[in-house]
Amino acid sequence: MGEKYRSERAKAGGNWYSYITISGPGPTGQGVVMENIDTVVEAYSVNKIAVATAVLDKVDRGLLTLDRRVDVTAAIVVPGGDGIFSLDNAYPSSVTLGHVLAALLTVSDDTAVRLCGLVCPAAELNQILVDKGFPNTQVEPVANPNRFYLGTSTARETHRMLQALVSGALLSSASTNFMLTALRSPIAFTDGIRRTMSSDGRARIATKAGWFADARHEAGIIFSAAGAPVLTYVMFSDGQADPDNFGSTHPAVQARAAMGPTFLAAVDAISAPTRIVHPAPTYRPSNGG
DSSP: OHHHHHHHHHHHHEEEEEEEEOOOSSSSEEEEESTTTOOEEEOOGGGHHHHHHHHHHHHTTTTTTTTTTEEOTTOOOOOOOSGGGGGTOOOOOOEEEHHHHHHHSSSSSSSHHHHHHHSSSSSHHHHHHHHTTTTEEEEEEEESTTEEEEEEOHHHHHHHHHHHHTTSSSHHHHHHHHHHHTTTTTOOOOSTTTTTOOOOOOOOEEEEEEEEEEEEEEEEEEEETTTEEEEEEEEEEEOOOOOOOOOOTTTHHHHHHHHHHHHHHHHHHHHOOSOOOOOOOOOOOOOOO
């Protein structure tokens, strides 16, 4: 696994900030890749996991509910970019907070970030993350207290956040299941780690990518066939060629796609712990009706 990472990383070039561990019958964290893990970087949309964590923390504390409605106005919609809200062209409207978080975590909706800011302002969001032990995983406030840039993190902190999520230490069981179901869904990011996998393989991977300027990031968890969280990966990268290409042929994205099957095979090759299990969601395609 480490050899495959180093090979593909070298082909892609640029700068990498990576933390990858695999848990098996031996010492925790065997097969570790550690590269610049404490460097603070712009996390871009990978930090949508952190935004969702703060909102779901408020749900867990009874301050919000997933069926709470938020207003979607023309002024709050981010034009262009990623997501589905900008395609609606029918404002004002309203949606539930659950809908907002689903769009945030799957299609990486940019407007969903602003909608989360309506219920969890930047200062409160950052304090929630600090209180949970993530002082470097912070959004960047702007003049409007309900808006923010997605901010920074480190490979170590994002790795620790993912491991806390699957261990049940980050959020309630219901909120953990909500986030993992979204991150493992068929419409979650497929250009990177999950690109050359079957639908069953993709369902075993909870992933979130982020891209802006010359950076191409991805972080997630790979589960055993039984649903045990085994491999945790964080790969922040920047400085590669072709910075205006946000598709699957970008060098860093191609590198992660090549790593994916090797990572999945590494998970299948060990006797995975079964103490914590998150069964894969069932994929049922529909033909309407």
